[in-house]
Amino acid sequence: MSINLNEIKREFTKFLKRKNMKVTQSRLDLIDLIADYGKHFEVEELVNWIAMQSDKTVSRSTIYRTIKLLQEFGVIKEVIKQGSRTIYEFVAGKAHHDHLVCVECGKIIEFVNEDIEKLQDEVCDQYDFQPLHHRLEIFGICADCRRRQ
Amino acid sequence: MSINLNEIKREFTKFLKRKNMKVTQSRLDLIDLIADYGKHFEVEELVNWIAMQSDKTVSRSTIYRTIKLLQEFGVIKEVIKQGSRTIYEFVAGKAHHDHLVCVECGKIIEFVNEDIEKLQDEVCDQYDFQPLHHRLEIFGICADCRRRQ
DNA sequence: ATGAGTGCAAAGTATTTGCACGTAC
DNA sequence: GTACGTGCAAATACTTTGCACTCAT
Numbered sequence: 001m002s003i004n005l006n007e008i009k010r011e012f013t014k015f016l017k018r019k020n021m022k023v024t025q026s027r028l029d030l031i032d033l034i035a036d037y038g039k040h041f042e043v044e045e046l047v048n049w050i051a052m053q054s055d056k057t058v059s060r061s062t063i064y065r066t067i068k069l070l071q072e073f074g075v076i077k078e079v080i081k082q083g084s085r086t087i088y089e090f091v092a093g094k095a096h097h098d099h100l101v102c103v104e105c106g107k108i109i110e111f112v113n114e115d116i117e118k119l120q121d122e123v124c125d126q127y128d129f130q131p132l133h134h135r136l137e138i139f140g141i142c143a144d145c146r147r148r149q
Numbered sequence: 150m151s152i153n154l155n156e157i158k159r160e161f162t163k164f165l166k167r168k169n170m171k172v173t174q175s176r177l178d179l180i181d182l183i184a185d186y187g188k189h190f191e192v193e194e195l196v197n198w199i200a201m202q203s204d205k206t207v208s209r210s211t212i213y214r215t216i217k218l219l220q221e222f223g224v225i226k227e228v229i230k231q232g233s234r235t236i237y238e239f240v241a242g243k244a245h246h247d248h249l250v251c252v253e254c255g256k257i258i259e260f261v262n263e264d265i266e267k268l269q270d271e272v273c274d275q276y277d278f279q280p281l282h283h284r285l286e287i288f289g290i291c292a293d294c295r296r297r298q
Numbered sequence: 299a300t301g302a303g304t305g306c307a308a309a310g311t312a313t314t315t316g317c318a319c320g321t322a323c
Numbered sequence: 324g325t326a327c328g329t330g331c332a333a334a335t336a337c338t339t340t341g342c343a344c345t346c347a348t
Binding site for chain 4: 169170171173175176206207208209210211214232233
């Protein structure tokens with residue numbers, strides 16, 4: 001998957017200008033860092049990984065602040081909420097999908113199912129409800145973990 | 150809906166005995182209290198409501214501890230996770246359902262859709278994934294709030 | 299130049315836990 | 324009687340915020 005990071009940063013720049021916000025190094029760097037990290041992440045995990053990378057630095061506070069902006073901009077989503085954990089995903093250039101979460105090993109499997117999406121829209125119509133976003137998490141045990149048992 | 154609370158408490162008693170746990174007043178009272186409360190709840194909300202009720206008392210710690218047991222027993226579910234909020238529901242005697250959550254007013258609309266459930270099972274089969282439970286939250290704006298705007 | 303952004307440490311939330319006392323068995 | 328449960332206050336985990344300094348415009 002070769003999403004164009006420069007393109008995303010260019011659009012994010014426009015987004016920030018539209019909001020009269022500044023285009024800072026940290027904000028642009030974080031896009032690179034999250035894209036480099038390349039998988040679902042929790043904030044703590046990302047903070048540690050960035051510390052090890054050591055070339056670029058973004059503080060925990062800025063990460064929290066910027067993640068909110070990136071969610072509003074639409075390239076990051078809170079995809080799993082489990083107990084006190086929040087797992088984010090960089091979704092730029094990806095089709096909408098939902099997740100299977102293994103409660104044994106934590107593995108996250110993405111799946112796309114247009115029929116489920118369509119049915120959700122029907123439900124919303126039925127209740128005259130305007131959907132903004134949704135999250136479907138299916139918790140269970142993956143094939144590997146079942147085999148292991 | 151006239152679910153039989155005594156029946157539930159009787160079953161919960163068996164459940165506790167099976168686990169070699171004690172059948173305490175707090176544990177049984179909490180079932181009554183949550184059923185009396187009669188709607189989706191957050192822990193803080195329940196704590197305050199119980200304090201006002203004043204006839205029965207269950208501490209916050211015990212509520213947290215007992216909610217876990219009741220989830221395992223199957224009569225309570227964590228139905229909405231939004232930011233740092235966790236909203237629980239007493240689901241005893243109710244068919245499985247999912248939720249529409251209004252991001253303006255916080256209203257929660259329950260819906261049942263067997264087709265979505267079926268499709269989820271198909272997805273799980275496809276990935277050889279054994280589902281244990283799931284949560285589908287659709288966030289958006291309800292009819293009332295749209296009219297108000 | 300100026301105000302918004304950043305990093306830090308402190309403050310907030312939500313939840314969990316250690317411990318002394320109480321209660322189910 | 325004994326071990327588990329409870330309530331309290333302290334601890335923890337995650338996230339937000341006040342403030343002094345820095346940087347984008």
